[in-house]
Amino acid sequence: MTALSASSPPAAQPAPTLRERLRRLRRSYLFKVVIQGVITILAVMTLTFFMIRQMPGNPFQVRIDDLMTRQAMTYEDAYRAAASIFNFDPDRPVILQFSDYIGDLLQGDLGMSITKTGTPVAELILRYLPWTLFSIGLSVLISFTLGTTLGLAIGYWRGSWLDNVVTTLASVISGIPDYIIALLIILIFGVQLEWFKIGQVRGGVDPTITPALSLEYIGSILQYAFMPMLIYTLSSIGAWILAMKSSTISTLGEDYITVAQARGLPQRRILSAYVGRNAMLPLITRLAISIGFIMGGSVIIEEMFQYPGLGRNLYLAITGRDYTVMQGIFLVITVAVVASNILADVAIAWLDPRVRLDKGGEA
Amino acid sequence: MSLDMNKVVLSVRDVSVSYLARRGRVRAVSQVSFDLHAGETLALIGESGCGKSTLNLALIRQLPKNASIDSGSIAYTYRDGRTVNLLDFDKTAMRRYLWSECSMVFQGALNSLNPVLRVSDLVYETAAAHGIGRLEAQTRALKLFEQVRLDAKRVFNSYPHEMSGGMRQRVLLALSLLLRPQIVIMDEPTTAVDILTQRSILDVLKQLRAELNFSVIFISHDLAVAAEIADTVATMYAGEIVEIGPVNDVFYRSRHAYTLSLLNAAPRLSAGAETLESIPGSPPDLIEPPPGCKFHERCAYAQPICRTTPPPMVAYNNGAGRAACHETARVLADARHKA
Numbered sequence: 160m161t162a163l164s165a166s167s168p169p170a171a172q173p174a175p176t177l178r179e180r181l182r183r184l185r186r187s188y189l190f191k192v193v194i195q196g197v198i199t200i201l202a203v204m205t206l207t208f209f210m211i212r213q214m215p216g217n218p219f220q221v222r223i224d225d226l227m228t229r230q231a232m233t234y235e236d237a238y239r240a241a242a243s244i245f246n247f248d249p250d251r252p253v254i255l256q257f258s259d260y261i262g263d264l265l266q267g268d269l270g271m272s273i274t275k276t277g278t279p280v281a282e283l284i285l286r287y288l289p290w291t292l293f294s295i296g297l298s299v300l301i302s303f304t305l306g307t308t309l310g311l312a313i314g315y316w317r318g319s320w321l322d323n324v325v326t327t328l329a330s331v332i333s334g335i336p337d338y339i340i341a342l343l344i345i346l347i348f349g350v351q352l353e354w355f356k357i358g359q360v361r362g363g364v365d366p367t368i369t370p371a372l373s374l375e376y377i378g379s380i381l382q383y384a385f386m387p388m389l390i391y392t393l394s395s396i397g398a399w400i401l402a403m404k405s406s407t408i409s410t411l412g413e414d415y416i417t418v419a420q421a422r423g424l425p426q427r428r429i430l431s432a433y434v435g436r437n438a439m440l441p442l443i444t445r446l447a448i449s450i451g452f453i454m455g456g457s458v459i460i461e462e463m464f465q466y467p468g469l470g471r472n473l474y475l476a477i478t479g480r481d482y483t484v485m486q487g488i489f490l491v492i493t494v495a496v497v498a499s500n501i502l503a504d505v506a507i508a509w510l511d512p513r514v515r516l517d518k519g520g521e522a
Numbered sequence: 523m524s525l526d527m528n529k530v531v532l533s534v535r536d537v538s539v540s541y542l543a544r545r546g547r548v549r550a551v552s553q554v555s556f557d558l559h560a561g562e563t564l565a566l567i568g569e570s571g572c573g574k575s576t577l578n579l580a581l582i583r584q585l586p587k588n589a590s591i592d593s594g595s596i597a598y599t600y601r602d603g604r605t606v607n608l609l610d611f612d613k614t615a616m617r618r619y620l621w622s623e624c625s626m627v628f629q630g631a632l633n634s635l636n637p638v639l640r641v642s643d644l645v646y647e648t649a650a651a652h653g654i655g656r657l658e659a660q661t662r663a664l665k666l667f668e669q670v671r672l673d674a675k676r677v678f679n680s681y682p683h684e685m686s687g688g689m690r691q692r693v694l695l696a697l698s699l700l701l702r703p704q705i706v707i708m709d710e711p712t713t714a715v716d717i718l719t720q721r722s723i724l725d726v727l728k729q730l731r732a733e734l735n736f737s738v739i740f741i742s743h744d745l746a747v748a749a750e751i752a753d754t755v756a757t758m759y760a761g762e763i764v765e766i767g768p769v770n771d772v773f774y775r776s777r778h779a780y781t782l783s784l785l786n787a788a789p790r791l792s793a794g795a796e797t798l799e800s801i802p803g804s805p806p807d808l809i810e811p812p813p814g815c816k817f818h819e820r821c822a823y824a825q826p827i828c829r830t831t832p833p834p835m836v837a838y839n840n841g842a843g844r845a846a847c848h849e850t851a852r853v854l855a856d857a858r859h860k861a
Contacts, residue, residue: 414633418694421584421628423620424651432647436638512681513637 310403333397537594767843
């Protein structure tokens, strides 16, 4: 502050030289995190590349087994059939495969799918990513907003009946894995109570409706996304409620809350600007981490509901040992996690004036 | 300074506060009575845990949920002469009363300000909660910041973490006067800051008191600070006011054994270390307080009667002060001897 007020106005300063600009860029927060992010992504990419090849079997083998059992071919016939479809040589050394992969990737090419011959991985991802982004993004938003609001309320009115009910429910629900919640919902509401037809919740959209920007089409998308979203929300909301409750309680013990009450501020103001905003800060980082977890969780949920997202395709790629598709989807998930972490940092800096992203920028 | 002993601003009568603990009721404050006059500074002194802070929170009705005011009355007289009992207020009335009639400077200035709001926001929201517009609030705040010797414009636009402890304490002091209250309660406002900052805060406080004319209830265990700033001093022990009177009477002609022990336990520049005497033992259990005088277990003057009969309050100098001690005569003789 002293330096700021003492320095001459910016107009009097000479225009920054190129070197000065580069120096500033090197020190800037964004530059630092982007470099860190790129390193993280490269490391994850390398690890996944080698790890998925450590799984038993390869796409070739899986297809040969499949042909042998389903079409009762001999091993030789099946081998020839598989070799004629696949654009993949299982005998090529792994390290050379890796250099091919990196080389292609640097040109922006994610390669071709091994099992779905003739389909570029990038096209596959672009086709299925919107479904996952939409369902997960909206669920995270709903779950976070609802969870923190409830957590704030029960933390503030601790010991009330609302607190007891919500805390119990949240503890129970946060202890159940998402696929169990999904099964329970299908069994109880679908099979027992018959509130919905099980067949009608499978898929992404009613296939009889022509895709258009019509209410009917959007309604159908929402209807089909409802089940996966309900499960993502239910499986993550408990943790938000409990985390926000404990954060709220510790914030309530702060002196500035007492002072705010002594100043005669209305309760509304204390709840929002004092308790809520301060209690929310530690949860922003968790939000970023949770996006990664839900991305992972979507594999099973999307498969259960046949939802045409990335998760289901990852599942298919894993069972078919489609290495290139797996690499592509893992890359997308990694980028999503890294990006949401950067976003969380930016959000915290925006909400908490004590956190400044650019250190030493003005001094 | 216009100390008007004829106008009583706050009249506290027989106030008792208890906390509900697992073992039973803790009588943190019992049967406390005092009058606060216009322009008067009343210092409450006593050991940690004697009930000073609880009494304070009771005066602004901000006690924690497990505490309750069991009896008594707190009568407040507005500038227009209306008198109300604070204990009859509902939530809304209390919210309006707070800060506009009676504000508070808390100990620990470091944590008293919301870290995510600018000082200007604190000013605006405080004013808005009591129906004062932004422009008026800003004008008042800038003037007050100057009066507490801060770089007004800079502080107004700062976040709390951008200021030092002393600056924050002065911001709080200025903020406490924003709505021109008649009473400012200060709970150890100089405890968390260094000695030089303490000096400047006390100077600022004295100057403000002279300019703005408000009454102060000053809580401190720092006797030197209390002696410097107070008109009246009240000694608290085990939840009771055991002695109250003009500052010179209480400090130089102590009439209660506890006050004298407290004074003897405080270091003085003029005396050597050998004259420093600590008070043996620790404050009594407030769930089952000892019979008689609550101080008798630790008292050097204790007589058989102290163990059985609670000492009555005895007024002196036509009611200028009063003390509750069986051994006033001996204590007073020793106090005079020391002085």
